[in-house]
Amino acid sequence: MEVTQVLFNAQSIDGTVRKNAEESLKQFQEQNLPGFLLSLSGELANEEKPIETRKLAGLILKNALDAKEQHRKFELVQRWLSLDATAKSQIKACLLQTLSSPVSDARSTASQVIAKVAGIELPHKQWPELIGSLLSNVHQLPAQAKQATLETLGYLCEEVSPDVIDQDQVNKILTAVVQGMSSSEGNTDVRLAATRALYNALGFAQANFSNDMERDYIMRVVCEATLSPEVRIRQAAFECLVSISSTYYEKLAPYIQDIFNITAKAVREDEEPVALQAIEFWSSICDEEIDILEEYGGDFTGDSDIPCFYFIKQALPALVPMLLETLLKQEEDQDQDEGAWNIAMAGGTCLGLVARTVGDDIVPLVVPFIEENISKPDWRQREAATYAFGSILEGPSPEKLIPLVNVALTFMLSALTKDPNSHVKDTTAWTLGRIFEFLHGSVVDSPIISQANCQQIITVLLQSMKDTPNVAEKACGALYFLAQGYEEMGPSSPLTPFFQEIVQSLLTVTHREDAGESRLRTAAYETLNEVVRCSTDETAPLVLQLVPVIMMELHNTLEGQKLSSDEREKQSELQGLLCGCLQVIIQKLGASEPTKYVFMQYADQIMGLFLRVFACRSATVHEEAMLAIGALAYATGADFAKYMPEFYRYLEMGLQNFEEYQVCAVTVGVVGDISRALEEKIVPYCDGIMTQLLKNLSSNQLHRSVKPPIFSCFGDIALAVGEYFEKYLMWAMSALQSAAELSTHIAGDDELVEYTNSLRNGILEAYSGIFQGFKNSPKTQLLIPYAPHILQFLDGIYMEKDMDDVVMKTAIGVLGDLADTLGSHAGSMIQQSVSSKDFLNECLSSEDLMIKESAEWAKLAISRAISV
């Protein structure tokens, strides 16, 4: 097969030609995979072929090795590993050869493919000669090959995890990379490639950073690179510094002064991409120190292995002025661009982090800047002063801030109405929001809002909701936090007199022509929801009046027919907001008996609307409507049964939605809600639900994040139906068992550990639900055969020592459930189990009250079980 022509055709403008080409590529791949891959690699390596086909060949090759979806990726890896060894080594030879190609695109594509192959093979101890052969190139080759090799090393480090490569090879890689970075390297492209490679290789340099000499050397080279005449190198070097600041925070002390000088210069003088990275360095240091100090605060026994070096505190007198300067570098119209990011914004963000790191100390350094600039004629100065003030509102103590706020509040309110500049108004509204977020509410002793100024605040905010969308959006945000601060203020809220007016204004905002800009409509609904959520009994009649209003809005969205796909998307979004609003209202009114009683008159109609929202789409279900139905189920309780015949098909549809896995997850949650509401009345639907849930679990297409909630849902159903669960027991237990086995041994990054813990929690919740569901029924002995495995599972996760507090609490509860339901049958098993006793003791002495409480209950259940 002439692969070049096919690849060429595959990029044709003519759809038919392209389609035919794609089809024949597919056929080739299916009929002879080794041959297919081999010819692709040959194409890539062949200097006589056109660059377009070489690039595409490389791309197809890359896609044959990796995929985004977890299950697809797994398949591809297995396929590559089982490929004929000769073919593989030929392919790899072609790839390595391409690194020396004079064509830059070919080299770059080859680099990426090599890294992918390495990502598969190195963990299996294959292709051991790769790194050696790459490194042997570095010293001899022409600059372009050298650059490609360094790039490959960088990708490789990104692709494989550090424990796969032994220290000797790490040292060699680092040496090559650092040499490539050093000022003695004359070729800019090589230096850039080396600097970018280092960025990825930093994770491998643990041992080297522990060695003073090696570390000094690396740091010196990185710092030198920040002074390179080439802007891309400077940017890459600062990126390295940012990465070092979080990975090797504890090693930074000797260099921090130099780094400060470098970053200060970059922030003040360098081009924006470089300056942004320089600011990012300090933000990153703040993040580190906030984490460390938080751990200090939470636990004085000092679990943290890393001490705080108080870099920010020390740099404060120089750092703060530097950041304040950046605030004056705003862009015109930055407010209109939602994704805007510039020096001023980065500087403000960093200032906020600094305030959180050092607390009160920042206040005297910022106040003079505010005072000097807040009334200046130049809008930039007024905006910067306001932004500075808003940025430091989180971190310092209320005692320190409240006197300032008391002075500033009137000024801010007046600026929000009168300032001629929209930027200033935007930032002022944002700052008011921050004031209400951090300094208003039950956490603060001396309230900043009195009866006297409450009226004024609300008037100003409602007025600003008529301003430009970006200002109005911030005003909504401020009102959001204002309402939130009055939550749990007792039976009477200061907002009560204004409730009607606030709701009316927010509804008016949602109808603005330009409510689609600056996410204004969303913000207005979010605020409306918060106002409703935090309302008191006094305003319950007004919330009730809101029900038909929102219902009517939702009804109106259902009227339009034959919508374009763009209109359809907008309709769906608006329905989402309205369903979300109804959800909050349902929860609010459902929480107290008198309002629930009145609300119930609307229940049938609301459910009817939700069903119509579902009917708007053919293939998928509406996520927010689904959630709102969950809330409705809680409010209606067992009466929800009357909606089930009609609702069930949407429930099933939601459970089958693998593509939009969030929809599936939400539906799984709603199954739980409905189980709790219906209790044994859910039985008629259990066959269908359980079948679908089990199907979902066995599918490798469904996003893994949905699986833990499915297990929890088993527990919910079992609790609802009790011994009736017998019907599904065998299937559910076998699914739980295999998931449990998978989740015991894990090694991986934080994300995987987190996922595994959520999976364990789901499994454990299922066990709890099943055991407690069966308790006191004559069928408890059906559970006995499963007990040994569950105990083994508990042993397993205890031994692994990586469970989080939530899992610990649930797990120890399961131990208790086992004893509670099985009584003496479980008693002896528990006594014989490897680590139950240690596990229980550890939980009993836990400082987490939830764990302790759970453990005490388990202890009780066990001693009851062994008492007979």
Add this chain to the structure above:
Amino acid sequence: MESIRKINRELILFFKRNHEFFHVERCIEDAAGDPIAIKKMFDSIPVMASDLMSGNESFQFAATARLSFLLSTENPPIDVVIQSGVVPHFVRFLNEQYGLQHKLYSVRALYAIGKGSLEQAVVVIKHGAIPMFIRLLCCSEECYQLKELVAAALGSLANQSPDFRDYVLQFGTLTPLLSLLDNHLEPPMLHEKIALLRACSNTLAIFCQGNPAPSFNQIRSALPILRRLIHLNPPVGVIGEVCEDACLCLSYLSNGSAEQIQALIDADVCARLVMLLGLSDGKIVEHVLRTVGNIFKGVDSQIQILINNGVFFRLNAILMHADNYDVEVRWDAACALSNAARRGSNEQISLHDLYSFRFLVNQGCIGPLCDHILCPDRKTSILCLKGLKSILKAGEIMYSTRNLYTLVITDFDGFGKIEKLQSDPDIGEMAMKLLMKYGV
């Protein structure tokens, strides 16, 4: 929504896990009268014991409730419960920090054990229940039902034996008991309040009785309260029972030395007592008659007080309508008369009284006396003999030629029965003398 879900899920689990606690009342209700359920509960006594020893108050509560229920069934498994080691926990739950209902169940359980055998009651005392009971009696809260149970429990312990009684009294139990009675005598008479009064009066009666009798000095402080109790009006229903208990107490307290009788007289109870003789309530009348009888054993001045209050009129009335009363009452009335006759001198018994005496005797007083001559209780025997002797003596005064009472006694085969007592080592001599003097 996610957090609401989590809370709801945990709430349901919480209810299921603490099912024992949340359903304890219903579970007990269902088990009442269901032997299978009771058997099941019985089998889980070790589990309940384990619950009591745990640190979980809810489970301790539920187990206490169940155990107290089991102990209130027929054939309560007192020994099994004691052996499971829970008694000290019941006592511990009487501490302030535990809830009222929890205390109630604990007291009920201890009460049930205290009502058992002597050995079983010892266990309750051994674990220090009495001081805890007294603390509960003294507590300032108006927990009528709890105090009622505590009073009853103390009574049941004291009822075990005179030693137990003295042991209970030794803790100063009487004072809080009396002040409870004192504080709750005022209207309105709620149902719970009356029940509490009744339990206290009942326990007070237990404190007053027994052989050997309690030291009079230890319980004489009850007299003012007893006076108030016998004045409760109308003495019917539960109030009547309280009054009855008080009369019973007085009958015990009056059974003693002249000094003791004087204490009663000083407490100003006689007028009311004589008035109570006019009641139709047999029990009250019976106790009062016994008291009156005891007072008749006192010195002349003491007897005079009764006579001044018209005791003979009342006795007369009782025996006149003897059919309205039990044999016991008639007998007690006769005893009282017997005492009066025996003690009374001519000066004290006026001619009018003598005639009424005769009338009373004719109305059937001799019958009961004769009926009880051969009573296995020696004391009663003696009393009968002495009464008959006094009657015969009175007959002598009245009928100088022919003692008509001799004929009546013969009609009731009195002398035949007296003959049978002749060989008795204690009272044989007395019987013989009577026969020789009055026998036909």
